[in-house]
Amino acid sequence: MSDKQMKLFSLSSNHEIAEQIAKAVGVPLSKLSSRQFADGEIMVNLEESVRGVDVYLIQSTSYPVNDNLWELLIAIDACKRASASSVTVVMPYFGYSRQDRIAKTREPITAKLVANMLVKAGVERVVTLDLHAVQVQGFFDIPVDNLFTVPLFAKHYIDKGLTGSDVVVVSPKNSGIKRARSLAEYLDAPIAIIDYAQDDSEREEGYIIGDVAGKKAILIDDILNTGKTFAEASKILERDGATDIYAVASHGLFAGGAADILDLSPIKEILVTNSVVTKERQPEKILYLSASELLGEALERIHEHQPVSPLFTYKPGK
Numbered sequence: 001m002s003d004k005q006m007k008l009f010s011l012s013s014n015h016e017i018a019e020q021i022a023k024a025v026g027v028p029l030s031k032l033s034s035r036q037f038a039d040g041e042i043m044v045n046l047e048e049s050v051r052g053v054d055v056y057l058i059q060s061t062s063y064p065v066n067d068n069l070w071e072l073l074i075a076i077d078a079c080k081r082a083s084a085s086s087v088t089v090v091m092p093y094f095g096y097s098r099q100d101r102i103a104k105t106r107e108p109i110t111a112k113l114v115a116n117m118l119v120k121a122g123v124e125r126v127v128t129l130d131l132h133a134v135q136v137q138g139f140f141d142i143p144v145d146n147l148f149t150v151p152l153f154a155k156h157y158i159d160k161g162l163t164g165s166d167v168v169v170v171s172p173k174n175s176g177i178k179r180a181r182s183l184a185e186y187l188d189a190p191i192a193i194i195d196y197a198q199d200d201s202e203r204e205e206g207y208i209i210g211d212v213a214g215k216k217a218i219l220i221d222d223i224l225n226t227g228k229t230f231a232e233a234s235k236i237l238e239r240d241g242a243t244d245i246y247a248v249a250s251h252g253l254f255a256g257g258a259a260d261i262l263d264l265s266p267i268k269e270i271l272v273t274n275s276v277v278t279k280e281r282q283p284e285k286i287l288y289l290s291a292s293e294l295l296g297e298a299l300e301r302i303h304e305h306q307p308v309s310p311l312f313t314y315k316p317g318k
Contacts, residue, residue: 005085006303007050011059011075013068014277017092017292018058024296034071042067044075050084056299057087061095061114062253062276069095069114073121080122088125088302089118090295092275093251097132098223100139115139127298129275129291130222130250147298149250149273150179150220151314152289154186156271157218158316162246163187168215170194170208172233180220183248186314192217194233206236213241224249224272227258227283231265238266247271252288254280 007030010018022029031047057079059072072089079087099110111133118126119142126144131137137144157163167189171180174195184191192210217237219230230247237245245267252272262270262283270283273291294311301308 005052006054006056006299007048008056008058008299009046009075011044011057011068011071013060013062013071014058014092014275016277017060017274017290017295020274020290020292021058021090021296021299024293025299032075034075036067042071042074044071044078046075046078046082050079050082052083052085054086054303055079055084055088056090058090058092060091060093060276062093062251063255063278065095069117073117076118076121076123086124087122088127088299089123090299091126091128092273092291092295094128094131094136097136100133100136109139111136112139125302127295127302129273129295132222145298145302145308147291147294147308148182148312149291149294150182150186151312152273152291152294153183153220153248153271154314156289157183157187157246162216162218164189166215167218168192168210168212168242169218169220170210170212170233170237172219172221172229176221179222183218183220187218189218194236206232208236208240212237215242216244217242217246219245219247219267220249221247222250223253224251224270225253225258226256227254227261227265230267230270231261234265234267244268251275252278252282252286254278254282259283 008022009032010029033045036042057075061069096110096114129147130149131146169180169184169189170192171177172194180191192208192212194206197205234245246269247267248271259281270285271287274288
């Protein structure tokens, strides 16, 4: 791909995944500098020409969310003013995606606001991993490629031999049934759901819809934030007779002492992608799965005007 008119830039949130994406694509990262002034203002400088080039900016809007979001918006403006042919944002983790609806009176829909800001800044396309809610794609008036991590997880568990009727895929809350069912279909396993008697307010009153006794359970969610959801769900699974308990999430934020909470839980392994780099302490049982090749192949397909849909499913042998 090195002869193609494309340039990849890494912003501050996750240099590691940017380097891996660049390696997968076969295009070295281009040079960019970013710094903050004493008062917190951000300055971004493109250190090489982007005139007539398709630019791909790689940035997760994870902690510090607002700094990373503003750095991205400023970089987009720099690219547009430098006459880039197009600007695509590669956002492995989309911060504010959980604010996708009005849950209480007078709340904002911040995911829509962020979408508006990105489009207004001049982005032509967004590539992301596992949006909290797929309908967030509709908040944009530009193409959004929402890549799914479940095929990556499916390969991991199939390689470990976690398949069949002695495995159960568990959604730790009733809103995650679709994600659990998707993984369960790959593993040829049943699903179960953890529900709560009083709208999550009393987690110890949680009960399981489905059979987990004597089974290896895989908890699945999209975002692992404080760890409380997984920790409490794992205790309920252990109480109801699950043997080994695994947990998997697309994005590992590990905020608010999550590592301490998860280390005390009966979870045997916690699997997340490398979409987010965190300075928080991580659980002892953590295992990272790279999404870099998936993102890299998506960028190649986009740049070559090929369909991205073949990346949405797991194909054995690949």
